[in-house]
Structures are given as C-alpha cells and as structure tokens.
Amino acid sequence: MSEAPAGAAPLLEVRDLKVEFRTGKRVVRAVNGVDFMVSAGETLAILGESGSGKSVSFEAVLGILESPPGFVTGGQARYQGRNLFDLPARERRSMCGRHIGMIFQDPLSSLNPVFTVGWQLSEMVRVHLGASKQEADERALELLERVGIPSVRDRFDDFPHQFSGGMRQRVIIAMALAVDPALVIADEPTTALDVTVEAQILDLLKKLQREQGLGLILITHSMGVVAEIADHVSVMYAGRVVETGTVRDVFARPAHPYTLGLLTSIAHVGETDRRLVPIPGQPPDLAHIPSGCAFHPRCPFATERCTSEIPDLREAGGPGRARACHVLETVIAAEIGG
Amino acid sequence: MTTGTMPLTDTAPQPKSAWRNAFILLLGDRFALVSLIYLVLLVTAAAIVPELIGEEGTKINLRQRNAPPFTLENGALYLLGGDSLGRPILPLLLEGARTTLLIAVSVVICSMAVGTGIGLVAGFYQRLLGAFIMRAADVIMSFPSLLMAVIVLYVLEPRAANVVIVLGITRLPLYIRVVRAEVLEIRERLFVESARASGATNLRIIVLHILPVIIPTICTVATLDFAGVMLSESSLSFLGVGVQPPTVTWGLMVAMGRNFLTSAWWLAFWPGLAILLTALATNLLSNWLRLAMDPMLRWRLEGTEGEEEEERRDV
Numbered sequence: 001m002s003e004a005p006a007g008a009a010p011l012l013e014v015r016d017l018k019v020e021f022r023t024g025k026r027v028v029r030a031v032n033g034v035d036f037m038v039s040a041g042e043t044l045a046i047l048g049e050s051g052s053g054k055s056v057s058f059e060a061v062l063g064i065l066e067s068p069p070g071f072v073t074g075g076q077a078r079y080q081g082r083n084l085f086d087l088p089a090r091e092r093r094s095m096c097g098r099h100i101g102m103i104f105q106d107p108l109s110s111l112n113p114v115f116t117v118g119w120q121l122s123e124m125v126r127v128h129l130g131a132s133k134q135e136a137d138e139r140a141l142e143l144l145e146r147v148g149i150p151s152v153r154d155r156f157d158d159f160p161h162q163f164s165g166g167m168r169q170r171v172i173i174a175m176a177l178a179v180d181p182a183l184v185i186a187d188e189p190t191t192a193l194d195v196t197v198e199a200q201i202l203d204l205l206k207k208l209q210r211e212q213g214l215g216l217i218l219i220t221h222s223m224g225v226v227a228e229i230a231d232h233v234s235v236m237y238a239g240r241v242v243e244t245g246t247v248r249d250v251f252a253r254p255a256h257p258y259t260l261g262l263l264t265s266i267a268h269v270g271e272t273d274r275r276l277v278p279i280p281g282q283p284p285d286l287a288h289i290p291s292g293c294a295f296h297p298r299c300p301f302a303t304e305r306c307t308s309e310i311p312d313l314r315e316a317g318g319p320g321r322a323r324a325c326h327v328l329e330t331v332i333a334a335e336i337g338g
Numbered sequence: 339m340t341t342g343t344m345p346l347t348d349t350a351p352q353p354k355s356a357w358r359n360a361f362i363l364l365l366g367d368r369f370a371l372v373s374l375i376y377l378v379l380l381v382t383a384a385a386i387v388p389e390l391i392g393e394e395g396t397k398i399n400l401r402q403r404n405a406p407p408f409t410l411e412n413g414a415l416y417l418l419g420g421d422s423l424g425r426p427i428l429p430l431l432l433e434g435a436r437t438t439l440l441i442a443v444s445v446v447i448c449s450m451a452v453g454t455g456i457g458l459v460a461g462f463y464q465r466l467l468g469a470f471i472m473r474a475a476d477v478i479m480s481f482p483s484l485l486m487a488v489i490v491l492y493v494l495e496p497r498a499a500n501v502v503i504v505l506g507i508t509r510l511p512l513y514i515r516v517v518r519a520e521v522l523e524i525r526e527r528l529f530v531e532s533a534r535a536s537g538a539t540n541l542r543i544i545v546l547h548i549l550p551v552i553i554p555t556i557c558t559v560a561t562l563d564f565a566g567v568m569l570s571e572s573s574l575s576f577l578g579v580g581v582q583p584p585t586v587t588w589g590l591m592v593a594m595g596r597n598f599l600t601s602a603w604w605l606a607f608w609p610g611l612a613i614l615l616t617a618l619a620t621n622l623l624s625n626w627l628r629l630a631m632d633p634m635l636r637w638r639l640e641g642t643e644g645e646e647e648e649e650r651r652d653v
Contacts, residue, residue, distance in 0.1 A: 062535050064531060064534045064535050090539065093534065093535075093537045093538075093539075094537035095537070096535065096537060097535065097536040097537020097538070098537060100535075102532060102535040102536070104528045104531065104532055105528070106528055109527045109528040109529060110528040110529050110532050111529055112529045112547060112550070112551065113551065113633065113634065114550045114551050114553075114554075114632075114633055115550065124536065127538075128536070128537070159633040159634070161633065161634050172532075175532075175536075179536070
C-alpha cells in the first residue's frame, strides 16, 4: 500500500477494488482487489502492461466503465472520505466531473472535431462553474495560455484538426484543469506523442501539479515516464498490485520478480555490452488467470508454493513499501548477486 | 462565428458573419453556386408568379389545346406551349412547383427530424431498444416503398397531407440507419468518454456531443433524398394515386402528357425537365454542403482567401 506523506489526508483512496467483465458465460476478472491512495500534491504512477487492469480500475472509480459488460464487484473508492460507489451513478459522474480531471490517451479523438477548441473549453467552464459566456471565454483563454499554447487569441477559434498532436494534448490538459479539480487522472497521456513532445507534456504536467498542489495519478506502461514524473509507483500485474513504493526505492531495489523483469528488459544509454533480458512468456489471459501467484508461469524464481497460494500485498523493506511475493528473499539475493 | 461579441478578436482578423462565410464557401464551387441560383429563382418564381397572373395561368382554354412551344403568337404565357386542356404550360409549371416542392420539403423535414431522433436512440441504447428499432426499420425497408404508398393512398384519401405522411414513413429507415451507423462509431470516440468522465448526462452527450458531429451527414443525406422524394411524389402522381387534379404537380403533368408523347412532346417534356433540373441542382448542392459543413474539408472551398489567412497566421 502506498503511503501518503505524514499528515496529509488522502484525496482518493481505493480499497480492494474488483472489476469483472461478463460476456455470455465468460467472466474476465480484470481487477482483483486493488488498493491505491493518492494525496494532494502527490504523483502516483500506475505501471503495468496493457491488459493489467490499470485503465479499467479508474474507469470503474469514475463511473465511466461500460456496464454491462463491466461490473464493479467489490471494494471502495473514497474521494475525500466519501465512498463513490455508494452514490447513484448520475451523482457520482457529476461529482467526479466536478472534482476530478481526466486526461485521455489519444489527443486525436479526445476533442470533438466539429467545435472550436475555445468553444469546447469554455463550455466546460460554463457547465461546471456556472460562469457567463464572457467569463468562461476569458477563463478558457487563460487556461490555454497556462498550458503553453502560443498566440492563444488567434488559436481560440481554430478546430482541433488545426492543432498538432502535442498542442492537442495541451488543450486536453487545459480541459482537465478547467474546473479546478483537486485530482487529475492521466491515462497514458503521452503514448501517442513522440519523445520530445512527451518530455514537454510531462514537464507541463509536473509544473501544473506543483503550482496547484494537485493530486496526480498517472497510468502508464512506460518506465521512463514513471521515473520522470512520479513520487510513488504501484506496479500492476493481472489485475493486482504486485509492488508499490517510492519511485526511487522501487527502481533501485525492486522487490518483485515482475518489476525486476521490467527493469532488466529496458535499454539504458551507454550500456552497450549488457544484453536485454525480456520477460519470458505472455501476459495471462484474464479469463484464465493462473492459480496462485498470477506471475508464476513467467517467474524464474517460482516455487511450489507460488503455484497454489496467492501472495498478499505485504509491507516490507521500509514504510510505504509493499510487495506481493512469496520468494522475496530469493529475489533480493539474486539481485545483489547479479 | 461566436467571436463577434467577445473581446478576444483584437488580434484576430475581422470577424466575418456566417452569411459572408457561406458566400465565400459557395464561390469555391461553381456548380453549387449555379444550382443555388436556379433553386432560388425557381422558389421565388413559384411563390410570386402565380399570384401575379392569377386566373390566366390555370384557365382552361380549349382553343389553345396542345399549342406548340417557342412562339409568342398566343401570348408570352404560351411560350412553352399549352397542355391538353389548353392551359399555358409555363405558369402551370410554376403552379406545379409549389405543390411538388412543398410536398418534397415537408417529407424531407419530417422524416429527417423523426428519423434522426430514432436513429440517435437506436445507436446510443444499442441493446433491446436499439434492436427493436432496427428490426422495425428493416420491416419498412423490406417492403417496396412505392407499392406501400400505392396501397396506403388507395385506401386513404389521396391528399397532399397523406402523400407527405406515407412518403415520410417510407423514408424513415434511411435516416435511422445512417444516423445509427454514425452514432455507433462516434460513441466510441474518446471525446464522448471524456464528456462522460466530466459528468455529462446521456441526453447531453447525445444532443451536444454526438448530434453536432453527424449533422453534416444528415444534411447531405437530406438534400440527396430531396430529389428522391420529388421523384417518388411524381411517380405517385403519375400512377394516379398521388395528388389529384385540379391541383397540379410536375409528376401529374408528366402523367397527363404521356398520351400525347408522339403528337405533342412538350406536354411531358417541360415538367420532366423541371424534375430533372431540380433533382440535379439539389444533388450538386448536397455535394457542396458536405464539404462546407465539415470543418476538416472546408478548406477545399475556401480558395485563395483561406490560404492567405493561413499564411498570415503562420507568420
């Protein structure tokens, strides 16, 4: 379980979240008891492969999960102390809309192609803050300026297709910030962008977060992004959190074989003589999650116990540090040895 | 163009009115311009001319039966000849345009409004309700529309209002299917999910986020369909179950001229030509409309002025 800085009350706290997809007789358990916690001014990264349940978790929390087929089958999501799952769907959505900003992955399709960028931004302000047209336009301009769109007054009446990918993502960030949210959830915000633009967008997010003391949750599959921007990281595998801790700790001393595998499978500049070690095998089919630890078929350290008993996420290796592995000691030994 | 009232145009170019914009876009497509001029002239003439000449236009005058066209001997009204009852064809055409166009416009507007509404629902609520709507649409579609119209109008009184209702219903599936298909695609896009994430209700998502994206498509389909409706109405009149004399429609005029095709071709030719030209004009206009209403295709019509603006902006 990730731990908030001392004294700060958690902004969003998710406990034991379970999400299933039911199609006909098939049941796909996408999220199997996930815990998260994020406080104001803190950045939490959710790291995992595609299909590990990262996005689904937050769709469930925000109430935008397509249902059916998706169902929340257990758990709590407390936003500033209120359990979101206790609210009726409509109320939850409007509450989330008012307090939580969402940034989606693909800037190409996140904006409505038939409205000007300024109109969309200003509409958001009008609806949620009840501002007049004029006030909303002023605020929209200010937002666009804040996310670094050049010559905003000229661009205000441009359509989304007249912007580049990076600029569009800036507009989307502006939209997420339009309602002065306390928490922003960014679902792979830089996946569709090239590296230089990615760095700019991450910088922008970091800057805005610091300025406004936002809680930021960053869903990503990129170790680089995590290292660049996050304070804490939770690593997800097959719908569970397998390891969590501060970014520095997790990257320096990975305590789960999956995290270790992720770290050894990326290239570092200057390490020309080191071979990349891929994680063998495939991510599991969520309709048939392996018994015991879901990672055991791909784990080089797996023991008999791993195939039958699901490891709990237990605190280990310092405050705010937790991992779900039976063979932790072996891993650490292996790491020190190699 | 919302910029007119806002204080943010100080560095922007002169705010242009929507009309001026449309005019510039129209200049980009000569065919559309000519079509629009033709349609405007037709509508104006149909609205004004019969009022001006009054009785003269529809009076039966047996001495002028099947009077030949292109001669001023019988007066200017008989420039296009006279019909089998000796009525002058030129004013009769304009008289017929009133009924024909009125019916076509009513049918298109009714079926567009209703069909779009149903299509939005069918696309958005895919499950039971959507399935039910689509099967109902299939039933209407699987029945030849002209046959249905003939049967219904044979049973009901063949009045203009009934013609509108019958043709409107047979046109519904077109809009339902097109709109539903568009909704199915658009509802999956991220801006819809993003609207949902920011707390929008279903109604708001449908009306404010999905509908505006498909309006250009609907308008294009509607203008295209306008020609089709006009032809269907003419077919019904031609078959004798549509609008009844003494009301005149173009289709009716063609039908009445059919018996004289070998001896007096102009009886059927002029109304036929009017149908053809009007159908052509609406088709060309719909082509233009498709480009003009899509922000991503609009530049094709903007010509040099648009380019200058782009250049200025880039500097």
